[in-house]
Amino acid sequence: MIRALYSVLLWLLTPLVMLYLWRRSLKQPDYRKHWNERWGFYGQRARSRTIWLHAVSVGEVRAAAPLIKALKDAWPAHRIVLTCMTPTGRATAEELLGDSVTIAYLPYDYAGATRRFIRQFKPVFGxxxxxxxxxxxxxxxxxxxxxxxxxxxxxxxxSAAGYQRWRWLASPAFAGLTGTFAQSAADAERIVALGGQHVQVTGNVKFDFDPAPAKVVQGQDWRNALGPRPVLLFASSREGEETLLLDALAQTPLPAHTLLVIVPRHPQRFDEVAALIGSRGLRCLRRSEWNGQDIGEADVLLGDSMGELTAWYALADVAIIGGSLLPFGSQNMIEACAVGTPVVIGPSTFNFAETARMAVEAGAALQGQDMPTVLALATRLLLDTNDRQAAAEAGLHFASLHRGATQRVLSALATKLAHAAPTGSVPPTA
Structure with missing residues (x-):
């Protein structure tokens, strides 16, 4: 009855859902594409022997890449269907995985749409x-x-507190899962408290990220072209954070000749951030206008491109991680560590709480409580070669030390599937 009421409410909200898509499309036209998939209608021909994986947007898609490779190795006769919810997630999937997987949108949570999705792709498991x-x-x-x-x-x-407010709806969903593989013991405890069953800790698969060699070389080539000048990267910055940085820089300028690189998290904000930089009297060069060599008289290089974050990390001497200066919960810092780029984070890390804690303890990251403090820490690393090298080595060790979650997930998955499905319905791992 509760889920039926939820379904009715969802249908009543359909005009608002369509208005949301339309409004998002004003800044990001790709939201106008594949609308039929949002309601469970697909052009692909249905097949059997399918493994389905859902990754909502860019961060989840990038995290899923090593897991997808492991799934393909374990079940080579099966195709992978990867679903996401955002155009940027879809574009990232196409860039990272090409046609090695089938990429589609997961429909909104209408009962009929989800049934059509399952009938269409016939997943062996999800x-x-x-x-x-x-x-x-x-x-x-x-x-x-x-x-x-x-x-x-x-x-x-x-997030757990938010789910608790809707426990009557959330708890049956958590309990209905076949199994849960959590990043940490704290995550597992919160999920169990919400009704989750068969929960085990397998670690964070984001540690299994392998920087694309071509992107690392690209960043190193940029670094060589720029010469010895210091480079500070503000990676995956979120709305309002660029203003904080530029305000802090007005009070405490960076070391002489430092190039500031800002890479906003969302592409629909590229023009907005470029205008903000220009309004401060700073000369902005956009990646879309840059040949990878001479930057002329530019004060700030704006990363208005997709799929080049690894290259930006390889270019930078120090990276400030976006999403951590305002209450967004931080973006992923593991990729920077894996490239050997020293990391500075702000106070908001609830999306990566355990990772941030371990990174700070390992010396792989420094943490400040506001933008001026974060900028001071970044400046210290830019000026001190020994401290910067120590942080880079600590980051590489930190990223390497915690690898292996993907294989733990795969092993646990095979065990769960063997007990969850009728004999022969789910193939054993290779």
Whole structure:
């Protein structure tokens, strides 16, 4: 009855859902594409022997890449269907994985749309990355006998409190999962408190990220072209954070000849950030206008491109991680560590709480409580070669030390599938 009321409410909100897509499309036209998939209508021909993995947007898609490779190695006769929810997530999937997987949008959580999705792709089992819990989706998979797992699961205290307010709807969904593989013990405890069953800790698959060699070389080539000048990167910055940085720089300028690189998290904000930089009297050169060599008289290089974050990390001497200066919970810092770029983070890290804590303890990251403090820490690293080298080495060791979650997930998944499905319905791992 509760889920039925939820479904009715969702239908009543359909005009608002369509208005949301239209408004997003004003800044990001790709939101106008593939609308039929949002309601469970697909052009692809249905097949069997499919493994389905859902990664909502860019961060989850990048985290899923090593897991997808492991799944293809373990079940080589199966195709992978990767679903996401945002155009940037879809574009990232196409860039990283090409046509090695089938890429589509997961429909919104209408019962009919989720049934059409399951009928269309006939998954042998499904994997939801990190925090994606949809009541109708879980119920449809359970009714159709499709084992469904929450993988690389994380649940901050803030998110858990939000789910508690809707416990009457969330708890049956958590309980309906076949299994949950959590990033940390704290994540596992919160999920169990919400009704999750068969929960185990397997670690964070984001540590299994392998920097693309071509992107590392690209960044190193940029570094060589710029010469010896210091480079400070503000990576995956979020709305309002660039203003904080530029305000702090007005009070405490960077060391002489330092190049500031700003790479906004969302492409629809590229023009906005470029205008903000110009309004401060700073000369801005955009990546879309840059040949990778001479930057002329530019004060700031704006990364208005997709798929080059690894190259930006390889270029930088120090990286400030966006999303951590305002209450967004931080973006992923592991990629910077894996490239050997010293990291500075702000106070908001609830999306990566355990990772941030371990990184700071390992000396792989420095943490400040506001933008002036973060900028001071970054400046210290820019000026002190020994401290910067020590932080780079600590980051590389930190990223390497915590690898292995993907294989732990794969092993646990094989065990769960063997017990969850009728004999012969799910193939053993290779």
């Amino acid at each position: 994997l939801l990355m990190e925090t994606e819990i949809w009541p109708n989706l879980v119920a449809v998979c359970r009714a159709r006998g499709v084992p469904l797992f929450l993988v690389n699961a994380r649940l901050s205290a803030k």
